Amino acid sequence: MKKIFALFILLSVFSIVSDVSAKDYTKINTRAIKKTQKFTQTRIYTESMDKISTQNTSVVKNIKDPKLLKVADYEVLTQAQIDEKLKSDKEFYKKYINDFKKVRSDNRNKRAYARDYTKLYKTVDRLARANNLAYMNFRVVFISDYETFNAYSADNNCIAVYSALYDTLADNDDALAFVIAHEMGHLMLGHLQRMNEMNKRTYEIARINTGATYRLKRLADLKEFRGMEFAADLEAAKLLLRAGYDLDKAAEAISFMNAMYDSHQAEYRSTHPLGKKRVENIAQNRKYFVEEQWKEIGLYNWYKSEPLTARVSSDRASLIFGRDGNLSNQDYFRPETLEQIYTRYAYKSYLYGEYKEALKYLDKLISINPDNFAPYLYASYANEYLYKETGNQHYLELSKTYANSAKRLAPNNKYVIEQAECL
Secondary structure: OHHHHHHHHHHHHHHHHHHHHHOOHHHHHHHHHHHHHHHOHHHHHHHHHHHHHOOOOOOOOOOOOOOOOOOOOOOOOOHHHHHHHHHHHHHHHHHHHHHHHOOOOOOOOOOOOHHHHHHHHHHHHHHHHHOOOOOOOOEEEEEOOOOOOOEEEEOOOEEEEEHHHHHHHOOOHHHHHHHHHHHHHHHHOOHHHHHHHHHHHHHHHHHHOOOHHHHHHHHHHHHHHHHHHHHHHHHHHHHHHHOOOOHHHHOHHHHHHHHOOOOOOOHHHOOOOOHHHHHHHHHHHHOOOOHHHHHHHHHHHHHOOOOOOEEEOOOOOEEEEOOOOOOOHHHOOOOOOHHHHHHHHHHHHHHOOOHHHHHHHHHHHHHHOOOOHHHHHHHHHHHHHHHHHHOOHHHHHHHHHHHHHHHHHOOOOHHHHHHHHHO
């Protein structure tokens, strides 16, 4: 057996050396290129972008849609209102931008320049105001590191950005905003508190039992941490869209991370999912986003808020944001409820002609709020279209049942009356 193994090693070495001695560079290059196809950053990067940007947005023509399924109520602004607000904000920003210019960087360039403070200031201000987050204080810290492409959030509403990440994305406002929004998402969704509680329980198990029980608990924790990363990415997308950023350009941040070397890491031992899975998460969920509605909601939130104050911290390494004291308790940011999420999924599925998928979420809406007539009406529509597609009488009967339920709850609604008469 040892002789066979030694012969195998000898043949392998001979094969390697023979390429070089023969100087068949065409063969050598071809073999290298074959492996390159798997690892090339250009392919990974562009495929990531295509996956995020390409969605099924083909709405069924002439579909019944009285636009009764809404994720929120808001006021649509006129261009004159927007222009007036932009003008007043611009005057407000001048003072702070001038103050940033007075802050000197040291000779080793470990501190941010005025232009960098200005960019971060406007990014946080825009995200916070569009999403009713301006009632909270934020701190954004620069960490000088030319190699680490990363950012993180801390318990005191602090967002730390490594200079390597900032410099890479500095010319892409949308991508930089995505990174900030991702960390805001962690803060707003309570992930740091959840992580702290989970770690306390896990360390308690480790103190009592360092065997299989601890290892299984730790693996379960890591799986939940990865779930939080997926949720923070989606929350970041919502925050961005409300703030009027371009999600296609913002997605370059995720695509860039996907092209980085992480394909061989053991994901089950990591707190973060692989980059390609984060791409898939956004791509799969994006088709159910109500992007235009969110943009209008964010614009309305921005209009009724005031610009945030900001100052450079005493250590000259971070920005400290003030808060908008005019926001009322009712206006404060709140993550989407299950009802709002199901409404989005049901509405978009219905518009795309995915009627069975839509019915699944419409039934969930009905179970949450059985007194709202709108889900019954859309369920009637969906079953009617399924009947027309299949000829199955069962769908027609279901359509009538849902229509009658809607009529019981809203007997005078014109859309309900039309649907009942149609059937």
